Amino acid sequence: MNERKNGMDNNYADDASFLETIKEIENSLESVEQHAPVYTPNLEWFENIVIEKKQQLRKKLIFDVSIFSIVALLVLSAVLFMLYNIPVVFFALQGLFSISIIGYYSLRFIKQVKET
Amino acid sequence: MEEGELIKSAKSGDKRAFAMLFHQNYSFLVKYLMKVTMNPDTAEELAQETMARCIEKIHLYQGKSKFSSWLITIATNLYIDQQRKKKREKNWQQQEDLYRKLKWQLESRNEEWTDALSALGKIADNVRIPIILKHYYGYSYDEIGEMMKLSSGTIKSRVHNGILAVRKELRLNE
Numbered sequence: 216m217n218e219r220k221n222g223m224d225n226n227y228a229d230d231a232s233f234l235e236t237i238k239e240i241e242n243s244l245e246s247v248e249q250h251a252p253v254y255t256p257n258l259e260w261f262e263n264i265v266i267e268k269k270q271q272l273r274k275k276l277i278f279d280v281s282i283f284s285i286v287a288l289l290v291l292s293a294v295l296f297m298l299y300n301i302p303v304v305f306f307a308l309q310g311l312f313s314i315s316i317i318g319y320y321s322l323r324f325i326k327q328v329k330e331t
Numbered sequence: 332m333e334e335g336e337l338i339k340s341a342k343s344g345d346k347r348a349f350a351m352l353f354h355q356n357y358s359f360l361v362k363y364l365m366k367v368t369m370n371p372d373t374a375e376e377l378a379q380e381t382m383a384r385c386i387e388k389i390h391l392y393q394g395k396s397k398f399s400s401w402l403i404t405i406a407t408n409l410y411i412d413q414q415r416k417k418k419r420e421k422n423w424q425q426q427e428d429l430y431r432k433l434k435w436q437l438e439s440r441n442e443e444w445t446d447a448l449s450a451l452g453k454i455a456d457n458v459r460i461p462i463i464l465k466h467y468y469g470y471s472y473d474e475i476g477e478m479m480k481l482s483s484g485t486i487k488s489r490v491h492n493g494i495l496a497v498r499k500e501l502r503l504n505e
Contacts, residue, residue, distance in 0.1 A: 236447075236498040237466055243447040244366055244467040250442045251371065251433060253361045261350035261357075264379065268386045269346070 334398055342389055349389075353382050356399050363403050366463050367410060369430035369452045377413070381406040396474075403468075404478040407460055411479070414456050450500035458493035461486045 297305040334355070340348035360381060364374035384405050392401055430452045434444040451459055460479065464470045465486075472483040472490075479486065 232498060233494060236494050236501060239445070239447040239501065240451065240462065240494070240497060241466055243445040243451070244463060246437065246442050246445070247366055247433070247448070248362055248467075250437050250440045251362065251365050252436060252440075253358045253365075255354065255357045258347075258350050258354050261353040261382075262346055264353070264382055265346045265349040265386060268383045272387060 335394070338389075338392065338394065338398060342392075349386060352398065353385075356402055359399050360402050360406060363463075363468075364406055364410070365433060366467065367407070367456070367460055369433055369448075371432050371436060373429075377406055377410055380409055384409065400470075400474075400478075403464075407464075407478055408480075411457065411460075446501050447497060450497040453500060454493055454496050458489050458496070461490050462493045462497075465490050 294305070297308070334352070337348045337352050341352055357378065361374050361378045364377050364381075365371055368374050368377065381402060385402060388405070392398070396404075430448070434448075437444055451462070454462075457479075461475050464475045464478070465472070470478070472486045475481075475486045476483040
């Protein structure tokens with residue numbers, strides 16, 4: 216009985232010191248909040264940041280769209296070149312891709328069925 | 332102009348509205364980051380990065396939480412990513428170097444640098460952050476979990492273990 220009571224006393228002491236630690240953490244963080252100096256720049260400074268970032272985003276968008284268009288044009292030219300000049304290769308590639316896709320999904324399906 | 336209207340204008344591309352939102356929340360954001368990073372320079376750099384990310388992602392802000400909460404969510408994730416990239420060794424001495432400037436700033440204002448702050452500086456970032464969010468800013472475990480993309484159970488155990496670590500450190504210093 217005494218052991219149990221001592222155990223409970225220890226728990227209360229633990230809880231108390233736990234709460235005390237939390238209080239100490241809160242007070243310390245409050246002192247940072249109150250006393251750490253923070254200089255807030257003027258509105259124009261923030262506006263410049265917004266303008267710069269927007270310009271940066273616009274440049275990135277133009278770059279991405281350009282790269283996408285160039286790659287798309289290259290792929291399209293290659294496909295059209297093959298279709299009109301070497302149709303055998305074009306249709307062979309079409310067939311090969313179709314078979315590969317069907318094969319890949321069939322294998323995946325079989326694997327899933329086996330796992331379950 | 333109220334915050335809701337400012338957000339609406341910012342979403343439609345108004346630069347001035349963005350600037351006003353940042354101006355209103357800058358001090359809150361930097362002070363949060365100071366507590367998290369324990370370094371005033373890192374806090375200011377991260378605040379700028381947070382604003383840049385906010386401009387990029389403003390269309391994703393749905394207004395479910397306060398704008399300031401959204402900002403600190405972005406800031407927290409930026410800081411965690413940054414630390415992950417650095418893969419820095421958690422060396423006590425290095426950590427002490429990190430918070431030296433903040434310590435000096437507080438002491439120059441006749442404020443004591445407490446053992447609790449030293450202890451907080453020594454624990455891992457992913458433990459310190461939930462402690463600050465829970466016990467200083469009053470967010471719930473679920474909210475912190477959403478902010479840090481972790482389960483509330485993980486957050487709860489990190490907070491608990493973190494406080495135990497701080498308590499142990501405080502007892503060692505007694």
